[in-house]
Structures are given as C-alpha cells and as structure tokens.
Amino acid sequence: MTGNSATVTVADAPVAGRAGGAAAFRRTLPGRIVLLLVFGFLYLPIAVLVMLSFNDSGLPTAWSGFSTRWYSALLGNSDILRAAWNTLVVAIFATLVSTILGTLLALGMETRRRKSNGLEALAFAPMVIPDIVLAVALLTFFSRLGLTMGLHTIIVSHVVFDLAFVCSVVRARLKHFDFSIVEASRDLGASGWTTFWRVTFPVLLPSIVAGALLAFTLSVDEFIIAFFTAGAGRSSITLPMQIYSMIRFGITPEVNALATIVMGVSATALLISQWLNKEQVR
Template sequence: MRALNGWLLAVYGFLYLPIAVLMVLSFNRSGMPTAWGGFSLEWYGKLAENPKILSAAWNSLVVAVWATAISTVLGTLLALGVERARPSTSREALLFAPMIIPDIVLAIALLSFFTLIKFSLGLRSIVMAHVVFNLAFVCAVVRARLKSYDWSLNEASRDLGATATVTFFRITLPLIGPSVLAGALLAFTLSIDEFIIAYFTAGAGQSSTTLPMQIYAMIRFGVTPEINAMATVVMGVSFVIILAAQRLNKGRLPGT
C-alpha cells in the first residue's frame, strides 16, 4: 500500500503541480513568469477590463448554454430509448464513438460536413459541433441512473390511467433528474473548455472567438500573469461544475 500510495502521489503531483504553479503565478505582482514580486490581484483587474477577453467569454457562455440545453434534451431521450431497446454491440459502439474519436478527427469531419452542406461557420456551427460530442456524455451519465431504474413504476402509472407524457414528467424525470442535471453540468464544462473543435468550426472573426481560442491567440506571444489569471478562473469554474456533477451522479458509469 505504501508503494501504491507513493505512485498515486507522484501521478497527482505530475498532473497538478504545474497547474498549482500557474495559479500561484496569476497573483504575481512583478509580471515575470519566474520571479516572484509579491501578492497582487492586479492581473485579475486587467482581465476584467480586456474587451477581447470579455467578448470571448460571452461567446463561450452562449455556446455552452445552447449546446448544453440541446444535448441534455436529446441525450436524455437517447438514453431512455437505448435502455428500453434490445442490446446491440454495434449501437453501443456508435453511441460512444464521439467520446473515443480524437478531437482533431471529429473537428475535420464536422468542418467537411459544414462545408459540404454550405453551412456558414460561426457560433451556430460551434453549438452544433459541441452537441455532437456532448450527446454521448449526457447519454452515458443518464444511462448510469437508468441501470437501476424500476420500470415497473411506469407500468403502474399507465395502469392508473396516466398518459405517457404525464408518466414521464411525474415519474421518470423526477427520479432520473439528478443524473440529467449531472449530465448537463458535464456537457457545460466540456463545451466551455473545448478548443480544437471550436477552432475548426468557428470561422473567421472575433465575433465567433471562444475563450479557449482567445487564450491560444494570446499565449502565442508569451505567457503573462493575465493569461495565468484567465486560466485560473476557467479551471476554477470547471472544477466546481465537475465536482457538482460528480456529487449529483455519485461518479457512476454505465454498467457499474
């Protein structure tokens, strides 16, 4: 156990120590990436006054809200349909393909599709692209709850005269509600943080630039405390949302 704990500590250190250093440097007064000049919130103030960052943050929020809403509805319905259908290995593979396929491959495929149908690139294309891979994650989270769902409750509701719609909103949805909310939070986090697919499907111009794209544009000229502050805010928001999603769904995956 000591050896395992040692390896665990080493892995966590390797993963999170650079992030911790980045967060500390976001409060560095000197503005130098290596020399500590004292504690200061100056860079967070400048971050809030940067119009490009504020515009990119608003774009990310718009994309995340719409992508989350659409993928949560479709992903929940998809999970309900899959769980009631006959098991199929090929269908399972198709469902989880967006989670497994590398982002760069999915991004190129979506860009080619949008070009083929002559769909104009912008925030709408980013939303549609994010829905594609968010669907799989929402479906997986909701299915984790449906594995232990008692379908006889639906039959009892129908026997008592309730319609399918009433049964869904009065019985099914309240029982799977925490997993639906957990899937929505996960989808929101993935959409806020996603870069590669948004980069390929955004088109040109600041009007469709998301926050990760803005970070990438700024970091090409060097890492500054302002970038560190922005990354710290994004990581903090993502961590809180992921923690809430895990608490709601208790970390369960399909089949566990």
C-alpha cells in the same frame, strides 16, 4: 453447485489478491511516496499556474508579491470579455440541446435494449473518435452544406460531442431504474406524458443535471473542435481559443489569471456533477 462455487472462487482469487496487494502497497511508505509523486506530477503545474496568476510582477517566473491586478486587467480587455460571452453562449445552448437529446436517446436505447446495439455504437462514437478527426469531419460537413462558420456551427459541433456524454450518464442511471413503476402508473390510467413527468423524470433528474454539468464543462474547455468550426475573424472566438492566441506571444500573468478562471469554472461544474452521481448511487 459446489463445484461451480469453487470454480468461481478460484477464478476470482487472483483478482481479489491483486486488489488487496494494491491496497496494502498504498499503505506502505514507498506506496505513499509513489502516490504523492503521481499527484504532484498531475497537480503541481496547476498549483504553480494559480499561484503565478496572483503575482504582482509582469514576468511569468519572478515572484514579487501578491496582487489581483491581473484579474482586474481581464475586466478591461474587450477581446477576453467577448470571448467569455461567446463561450457562455456556446456552452449554455450546447448544454440545453445535448441534455434534451441525450436524455431522450438514453430512454429510447434502454426501452429497446435488444435492438439498440448498433444505435449505441453510433451514439457513443464521439467519445472514442479523436477530437481532431471529429473536427475535420464537422468542418467538411459544414463546408459541403455551404454554411458560414460562426457560433452556430460551434454550438452544433459541441452538441454532437456532448450528446454522447449526457447519454452515457443518464443511461447509467436507467440501468438501475425499476420500469415496473412505469407500468404500474400506466395501469392506473396515467398517460405516457404524465407518467414521464410524475414518475420517470423525478428519478432521472439528478443524472440529467449531472450530465448537463458535464456537457457544460466539456463545452467550456473544448478547443480543437471550436478552432476548426469557428470560421475566420474574432467574432466567434471562445476562451480556449483566446488563451491559445495569447500564449503565442508568451505566457503572462494575465494568461495565468484567465486560465485559472476557466479551470475554476470547469472544476466546480465537474465536482457538482460527480457529487450528484454519488448521491444517486446512494
């Protein structure tokens, strides 16, 4: 017993030492400078983009005063409004379907944990497969079926992409779920349906909502898969595709304003998702 404890302690000592050394370095002046440079590299371009979206000048770099006229201009642009509506439709439907399927998949995988290794690899494959590969595969699949590309193919593609993320979030909660309360409910005479809605669902609800918000964020931001599966024409263009088509002719404050709105919506949904994850851990 003593020998095993000593072995574990010695094995864990380098890890603890590295963690403590990293924390100590962050508290030093050089560590704070490095941390500041890293965060500056990540977020300074975003801050500049947001600032220039309020620039009164039509030039992308010359600042001539604060103005919200570029946000007002977005409301008068029919192409942007159509793209915003398409994005909202795709995100809502993809989120609903992927949340339902992802939750059911997580429940099935957790209740049959010993037999779900192969299913788990298949379910989480879209998380590790490059977007371009997944986009080409979906395009080939839809073409083989003879389907006309449009919003419906984008929604199906986003469901395939989002499902894995919802499943991973819900399953992380199931790892700490006490299934004995489910068995107790069944022993007391409750049906499987009643047990799910009265016992399992309330416990999983925060993680389900967090997974749904993550899926919504991914659908709003996703470009590559939507670009490949949207088909010809502008009737099924989404906001990321609209931004791409606009920047081909140069970056304008209107593009900055549109990118800021998309980023704001995505960041808000992501922050709420992270907050729900922290709350359920507590």
